[in-house]
Amino acid sequence: MFGFLQSENSKLRAAAKNWLYLGHKVYNFRKDQLTDSEISELSQRMGELRAELKVTPADAGKLKLSIEGVEAHMRKIGGTFYPQSMLSENVDFALYFLIIYLGFTAFFIKPFKIPTNSMWPTYNGMTSEVWTDNNPAPGALSRSVRLLAHGATRQTLTAPADGELLIPVRVFEGRSLTPRGLAVSSVSKRHHLVIPGEGKGYLFEVGGERLIFKVPLDFDLESEMPMNGAQGKSILGKAWFPEEPSFWDAIQKRLATGQIARKGRMSLADGSSAEIAMVRTGLKFKKGETVLSFDIHTGDQLFVDRMSYHFVEPKGGDGFVFRTGGIRNLASSGDKYYIKRLAGTPGDRMKIDEGRLLVNSEPATGSIAFEKNNSKEDPYDGYFNSAGQTAPGFRGLMRVGEEILVPEDSYVAMGDNSGHSYDSRGWGYVPEPMIVGRPIMIFYPFTKRFGLAK
Numbered sequence: 001m002f003g004f005l006q007s008e009n010s011k012l013r014a015a016a017k018n019w020l021y022l023g024h025k026v027y028n029f030r031k032d033q034l035t036d037s038e039i040s041e042l043s044q045r046m047g048e049l050r051a052e053l054k055v056t057p058a059d060a061g062k063l064k065l066s067i068e069g070v071e072a073h074m075r076k077i078g079g080t081f082y083p084q085s086m087l088s089e090n091v092d093f094a095l096y097f098l099i100i101y102l103g104f105t106a107f108f109i110k111p112f113k114i115p116t117n118s119m120w121p122t123y124n125g126m127t128s129e130v131w132t133d134n135n136p137a138p139g140a141l142s143r144s145v146r147l148l149a150h151g152a153t154r155q156t157l158t159a160p161a162d163g164e165l166l167i168p169v170r171v172f173e174g175r176s177l178t179p180r181g182l183a184v185s186s187v188s189k190r191h192h193l194v195i196p197g198e199g200k201g202y203l204f205e206v207g208g209e210r211l212i213f214k215v216p217l218d219f220d221l222e223s224e225m226p227m228n229g230a231q232g233k234s235i236l237g238k239a240w241f242p243e244e245p246s247f248w249d250a251i252q253k254r255l256a257t258g259q260i261a262r263k264g265r266m267s268l269a270d271g272s273s274a275e276i277a278m279v280r281t282g283l284k285f286k287k288g289e290t291v292l293s294f295d296i297h298t299g300d301q302l303f304v305d306r307m308s309y310h311f312v313e314p315k316g317g318d319g320f321v322f323r324t325g326g327i328r329n330l331a332s333s334g335d336k337y338y339i340k341r342l343a344g345t346p347g348d349r350m351k352i353d354e355g356r357l358l359v360n361s362e363p364a365t366g367s368i369a370f371e372k373n374n375s376k377e378d379p380y381d382g383y384f385n386s387a388g389q390t391a392p393g394f395r396g397l398m399r400v401g402e403e404i405l406v407p408e409d410s411y412v413a414m415g416d417n418s419g420h421s422y423d424s425r426g427w428g429y430v431p432e433p434m435i436v437g438r439p440i441m442i443f444y445p446f447t448k449r450f451g452l453a454k
Contacts, residue, residue, distance in 0.1 A: 012063055016053045019070050020046060026078050033232040038077050045069045099341070110306055110437065112321055112337060115218040115298035118415035118422065119339060121379055122319070122369055123300045123442070123453050126219050130238040131293040150445040151298030155215065159285035163207025165240070166261050166278040169251055175257040177263075177277055179248065182222055185270035190215045201269045205278065206285055212269055222247050235325065239292050240281055254279050257419040288300060301338075301444040302453060306437040314411065314435060314440065316359065317366020318342040324415065329391035329427035340423050341369060344404075345414030351403040355382030356412070368454065369416040384420045397425050 023046045031039060049066040105111070117123040124272040129152070131137035137154070138146065145151040149266075168183035176324065189199025194310060201212040202221055212441025215221065218257060221235045224246055236248035244250040253258070259280040266276040285291055320342045325335030344350045348359050356374045364370040372380040375447045386396030397404055397412070408414055410429035424430065439453035 009058060009060060012029055012060055012067075013053065013058060015316075016049055016063055016067055019067050020049060020053075021068055023049075023074060023423075026074055030077065030079055033079070034077055037297060040072055042070075042077065045073050050443075061130060065420065067103075106306075108305075108307055109440075110321075110341065110442075112302045112304045112439070114298075114302065114339060115240065117420060118417050119319070119341070120417040120420075122341075122416045123302070123339065123439075124187075124297070124447075124449065125299040126216065127297045129236050129295045129297065130235055131238060132242070132297075136363045137293055146295065150447065152295040153177075155213075155292075155294055155296055157204070157211070157213050157292040159287055159289050159291050160209040161207030161210055161287050163209075163284065164261075165281045165283045165285065165291060166205040167251070167277050167281060168203050168205065168266065168276045169255070170274045171255070171263065173275065173279045177260075179251050179255060181378060183268055183274065183276055184220075185268040187214055187269055188374045189216070203268065204291070206291060207287070213292070215438070216296070224248075235294055236292075239294070240283060251279055254281075266385065278334055298445060300442050300449060302439040303441050303443055304437045305440045309435060309437055314342055314345065314438075315366060316342055316348070316364065317370060319439050320411075320413070321439065322430050322434045323436060326431050326434045327427060327429075327442060329394050338413070338438065340413035340415055340421070341367060342411055343370075343424070344406045344415040346408050346410060347405055348406045349403055350398060350406065350410070352383045352385045352398045352400075355384075357383045373416065373418065378414070381419050383414070389426050391427040 023042060027042060028037070034042075048341045049063075049070050052063045052066045055062075114123045117124070117127070137143075143152075143154065168181060170180040172178045172180050175448070183201070187199050187201035189197055197217075199214045199217050200220065201214050204211055204213060213221075222237075223234050224237075224257060232267045233242075234247045237244065237250065241247060241250035244253070250309060255277060258284075259278055262279040263275070263277040265273055272373050283291075318341070320338045321337055321340060323335055323340055324330040324333065330336075343364060344359060345359065349361070351358050355376060358363075365373045369380070371377075373382050377383040385400045385402075386398050390396045404412075409432040411432065413423045413430050414423045414425070441452050442449050444450075
């Protein structure tokens with residue numbers, strides 16, 4: 001670092017030591033390909049250099065000649081190890097870095113990205129900010145700053161033709177049409193613009209032309225879940241039906257009043273088909289106009305401590321990360337990483353009673369999230385009994401009036417955003433071997449949540 005302060009003699013000795021290191025590297029990596037005479041000459045020249053290096057004070061002239069002798073011979077026998085190309089140097093560095101990184105994340109600290117809003121408002125998953133005529137999108141400079149500071153990426157849907165926007169809605173046909181969801185299917189979607197992956201494809205139609213709008217797999221456009229720090233309307237509700245109570249209220253009203261362009265069986269992008277009603281919106285666009293524009297803010301990114309649970313027992317109230325591959329009712333979806341609140345430990349008796357989480361007949365303690373949920377302090381909504389999404393063949397935990405006893409070597413995981421969390425209530429207990437660690441800090445994005453984890 002402070003080479004300019006070194007004497008010429010010191011620099012020469014440092015160079016000699018470096019040449020000895022390179023000579024050993026060439027010998028160790030190429031000795032099976034070199035002739036006996038080449039190996040003998042390399043050993044001789046390195047021996048001469050080593051001898052000159054031991055002389056005190058060093059004879060600069062002889063030391064320089066010995067260095068030049070080693071270098072000249074290695075140019076003949078070094079192969080890809082000397083002289084080394086920029087590519088091979090970079091490959092070496094990348095491999096060293098990768099080995100260190102994998103070892104560090106496997107045993108000490110693992111980076112983890114929050115995928116969903118099940119732990120909101122403690123941690124944010126992906127959130128959104130919708131741009132409309134009344135709330136126009138920021139310019140290029142602000143967009144760049146937002147990308148760096150918040151991980152905000154622009155998503156834009158443009159009209160492929162002139163005409164009205166129609167929304168394909170899955171319906172159940174009884175006495176009246178009942179909406180069952182949007183026409184969404186799995187599609188291929190590149191992550192970070194280059195990495196192949198899977199995403200969601202929303203089907204829309206403008207001017208009689210279909211278009212698929214792709215978003216990340218853990219993101220959706222129609223959910224009323226918390227977005228950008230507030231419980232409220234979905235992206236589509238804000239963008240297309242700002243005067244309606246919610247997106248699905250708007251859809252239901254249009255189905256009930258017959259605002260349907262057509263209906264029937266329709267093929268989707270993934271090859272499946274569904275009964276679809278093409279709901280009129282009354283919104284008309286010219287070809288190339290923006291139909292929908294919003295920013296996706298990346299989920300909170302955490303450092304997870306993988307060491308502590310080797311020395312201390314997990315305790316109620318911890319935020320904790322675990323793998324799903326060994327959880328019977330989640331294993332079919334792959335081995336993923338989830339983050340939830342550790343709500344129950346082995347031997348605990350647990351129940352949800354009138355929105356409160358009770359552990360051993362007392363309100364749950366160990367986390368401010370427990371206290372705020374139990375008192376339904378805004379923006380927490382309290383705890384919900386198992387009644388929503390459950391894994392196939394699983395009846396759920398902590399149903400209305402049910403008290404559970406947590407088995408040995410098992411834990412109960414619950415989201416702080418109880419009404420929008422798929423957790424132990426829906427798929428069962430977390431086995432102890434699946435626990436990865438606990439979050440220690442949010443390192444990105446740079447928001448008010450940056451800092452030590454809660």
